[in-house]
Amino acid sequence: MQFGIFSVSDVTTDPVTGHTPDDTERVRSMLTIAKHADEAGLDVFATGEHHNPPFVASSPTTMLGYLAGVTKNITLSTATTLITTNDPVRLAEEYAMLQVISEGRMDLMMGRGNTGPVYPWFGKDIRQGIPLAIENYALLRRLWTEDVVDWQGKFRTPLQGFTSTPRPLDGVPPFVWHGSIRSPEIAEQAAYYGDGFLHNNIFWPMSHTKQMIAFYRQRFEHYGHGRADQAIVGLGGQVFVRKNSQDAIDEFRPYFDVAPVYGHGPSMEDFTRETPLTVGSPQQVIDRYGAFVDEVGYYQRQLFLVDHAGLPLKTVLEQIDLLAQDIVPELRRIAEAKRPADDVPLNPPTHAERVAAALAAGELGAGHVGGTEDRWTGLRAEEGDPQHLEPTAGRAFGL
Amino acid sequence: MGTSRTLVTISAGLSVPSSTRLLADRLTEAATRALEQAGHPVRVESIELRDHAHAVVDAMLTGFPAGDLAAALETLAAADGVIAVTPLFTTTYSGLFKSFVDILDKDALRGLPVLLGATGGTPRHSLALDYSVRPLFTYLRADALPTAVFAATDDWAGEGDQVNPLPDRILRAGRELAERMAAREPRGRSNPFESTPSFADLLADGGVAP
Numbered sequence: 001m002q003f004g005i006f007s008v009s010d011v012t013t014d015p016v017t018g019h020t021p022d023d024t025e026r027v028r029s030m031l032t033i034a035k036h037a038d039e040a041g042l043d044v045f046a047t048g049e050h051h052n053p054p055f056v057a058s059s060p061t062t063m064l065g066y067l068a069g070v071t072k073n074i075t076l077s078t079a080t081t082l083i084t085t086n087d088p089v090r091l092a093e094e095y096a097m098l099q100v101i102s103e104g105r106m107d108l109m110m111g112r113g114n115t116g117p118v119y120p121w122f123g124k125d126i127r128q129g130i131p132l133a134i135e136n137y138a139l140l141r142r143l144w145t146e147d148v149v150d151w152q153g154k155f156r157t158p159l160q161g162f163t164s165t166p167r168p169l170d171g172v173p174p175f176v177w178h179g180s181i182r183s184p185e186i187a188e189q190a191a192y193y194g195d196g197f198l199h200n201n202i203f204w205p206m207s208h209t210k211q212m213i214a215f216y217r218q219r220f221e222h223y224g225h226g227r228a229d230q231a232i233v234g235l236g237g238q239v240f241v242r243k244n245s246q247d248a249i250d251e252f253r254p255y256f257d258v259a260p261v262y263g264h265g266p267s268m269e270d271f272t273r274e275t276p277l278t279v280g281s282p283q284q285v286i287d288r289y290g291a292f293v294d295e296v297g298y299y300q301r302q303l304f305l306v307d308h309a310g311l312p313l314k315t316v317l318e319q320i321d322l323l324a325q326d327i328v329p330e331l332r333r334i335a336e337a338k339r340p341a342d343d344v345p346l347n348p349p350t351h352a353e354r355v356a357a358a359l360a361a362g363e364l365g366a367g368h369v370g371g372t373e374d375r376w377t378g379l380r381a382e383e384g385d386p387q388h389l390e391p392t393a394g395r396a397f398g399l
Numbered sequence: 400m401g402t403s404r405t406l407v408t409i410s411a412g413l414s415v416p417s418s419t420r421l422l423a424d425r426l427t428e429a430a431t432r433a434l435e436q437a438g439h440p441v442r443v444e445s446i447e448l449r450d451h452a453h454a455v456v457d458a459m460l461t462g463f464p465a466g467d468l469a470a471a472l473e474t475l476a477a478a479d480g481v482i483a484v485t486p487l488f489t490t491t492y493s494g495l496f497k498s499f500v501d502i503l504d505k506d507a508l509r510g511l512p513v514l515l516g517a518t519g520g521t522p523r524h525s526l527a528l529d530y531s532v533r534p535l536f537t538y539l540r541a542d543a544l545p546t547a548v549f550a551a552t553d554d555w556a557g558e559g560d561q562v563n564p565l566p567d568r569i570l571r572a573g574r575e576l577a578e579r580m581a582a583r584e585p586r587g588r589s590n591p592f593e594s595t596p597s598f599a600d601l602l603a604d605g606g607v608a609p
Contacts, residue, residue, distance in 0.1 A: 184595040192598035215592045265460030274465040
C-alpha cells in the first residue's frame with residue numbers, strides 16, 4: 001500500500017500566532033512539504049487544484065513539473081484535476097508533458113470540483129458537471145491513446161486531425177484515478193475504464209465510504225477488468241500526531257475549533273468519532289487506519305491531509321516525519337498482511353508495469369511524434385495523406 | 400391481515416412538553432388507528448428535532464449528518480408516510496424545522512404521503528400552513544395531503560373552532576393519511592445506487608460514442 005499526503009493549498013491564519021502566509025509563502029511551503037515528504041520516504045505527494053482564494057494551487061503541472069526535478073522517488077499526483085472546467089486538450093498536453101519530465105513518476109486524479117462559481121469562470125455550467133466529466137474524460141483518453149483525433153462533442157469546439165503532443169511516455173498514458181465523494185456516476189466511470197477510484201472520506205462516516213467503494217468494486221468486475229477485490233482503491237485521511245496523545249489534542253484543538261472546514265461546528269471529539277480525523281499518538285493512528293482494510297477491502301493508496309487549517313510549516317514537517325517513521329511502516333505491514341491474495345495489486349500500477357502490461361497485451365497505441373512523422377512542420381503535400389502514416393507504437397523502446 | 404407500514408413523525412417543538420409534540424402524537428394516534436382498522440400493522444418512529452438541534456447545525460457546517468441524526472435520516476428514508484408538525488414562528492415554520500428540511504436529500508420525501516401540522520398562539524396564523532409549509536413540501540415533491548391541521552392555543556382549551564373542533568380535524572386528517580399509506584406498496588429499504596445509470600447511458604446522454 002502506498003502512503004502519501006495531499007494538500008488543498010488553503011491560506012489560513014494560524015489561530016495561535018495570528019500569522020497569515022501570503023500566496024508566495026504558501027506556494028513555497030508546499031514545495032518544501034513535498035520535498036520533505038520525498039526525503040522522509042512517503043510514497044505520494046498530491047496537490048489540489050483551486051481557482052479561488054483562499055487556495056493557491058491553481059497550476060498543478062507547473063508545481064509538479066518543478067517537483068519532478070527536485071525529488072527522487074515520490075509519486076507526484078493531483079487531488080484533484082478538474083475534468084469539468086479544464087479543456088481536455090490542455091489536460092492531455094500538460095499531463096503528458098509532466099509524465100515525460102517526471103519519467104513516469106506521476107499519476108493524476110480527476111474530480112469535478114466543489115465550488116459552484118468556478119464553472120462560469122471557465123465558461124461552463126455546473127448543472128452539466130457529470131456530463132462534462134464524462135465527455136471531457138472520454139476525449140482526454142482518445143487524445144492520449146490515438147495519434148490523430150477527429151472529434152465532435154457537446155461542450156467544446158470539434159477537432160479535425162488533431163495530435164496532442166508530447167505523446168504519452170512510451171506510448172502509455174498516465175494512470176488515472178477518479179475522485180468522488182457522493183456521485184456513484186463517477187465510481188461507475190472509474191469502473192468502466194478500469195481506472196482507480198479514490199474516496200476522499202475525510203468528512204464522511206465510514207458507512208458511506210464503504211457503500212461507494214463496494215459499488216465501484218462491483219462495477220469494476222462487471223466491466224471485466226478483474227475481480228472486485230482487484231480494483232484500485234484509495235482513501236483520504238487526516239491526522240494530527242504527537243508522541244503523547246494529550247499533547248496532540250491540546251496542540252490541534254485551536255486549529256480545529258476555527259478551521260474554515262469544520263470550525264464552529266461539531267466538537268473535535270464528535271468529529272473525530274464520526275470521521276477519519278484522528279488526533280492522538282502514532283499508535284492511535286495505526287489502530288484507526290489499520291482497520292480501514294477491514295471496512296473497504298485491501299486498498300492501494302492512503303493519502304493524509306496534514307498541511308491545512310493554518311498549521312505552521314515546522315509543525316507540518318514534524319507531522320510528515322512522525323508519519324514516515326512511526327506510522328507508515330507499521331500501517332504498511334498491517335495492510336499487507338490483510339491483502340487477501342497475491343493477485344490483488346499491492347500498489348497502484350507504476351509506469352513500468354503499465355508499459356509491460358500494454359506490450360504483453362499488444363495494446364501499445366501511440367508512439368512519439370517526431371522526425372519525419374511531424375505532419376505539420378516537415379511534411380510536403382506530395383508526401384501523401386497524413387491520416388495514413390505508419391503507427392509508431394513501441395518506437396520509444398526501439399522495438 | 401394487510402402488509403405493515405412505517406409511519407415517521409417529525410416534530411419541531413422546542414419546549415418539553417410541547418404542544419407541537421402533542422399535536423404530532425394525536426395525529427399519529429388517529430392515523431395508526433385507521434391503518435390498523437384497515438388491517439395494516441404500523442410501526443411508528445418519532446423524530447423529535449429538539450434532540451437533533453446541534454447535530455442539524457453541525458451537518459450544515461460539515462456537510463454530513465452524524466450519530467443519532469444519521470440514524471434518524473435513515474429512518475425517514477424507510478418511511479411509508481410522514482407526519483410533519485412545526486410551531487409557527489414569525490409567520491412561518493420554525494428555523495429548526497427548516498434547517499432539518501435543508502439537510503434532507505432532495506429526493507428523501509419524493510412521492511411520500513405527508514400530513515402537515517402546525518401549532519400557533521392564535522387562529523389568525525392558521526393559513527401559514529398553506530402559504531409557507533405546503534410550498535416547501537411541494538418543492539420536495541412530497542405528496543402533501545389536502546387536509547393539514549393547525550392547532551391554536553384556544554383549540555387545546557376546547558374554545559377554538561366550535562363548528563369543526565380540533566379532535567374532528569385530527570380524526571379526518573389521520574384517516575386521510577392512513578388511506579394514502581394503505582394504497583401504496585410498503586417502501587422498505589432501498590439500494591442507494593439502484594438508479595445510477597450505466598456508463599453506456601452516461602455516454603449516450605452526452606451524445607458521445609465510447
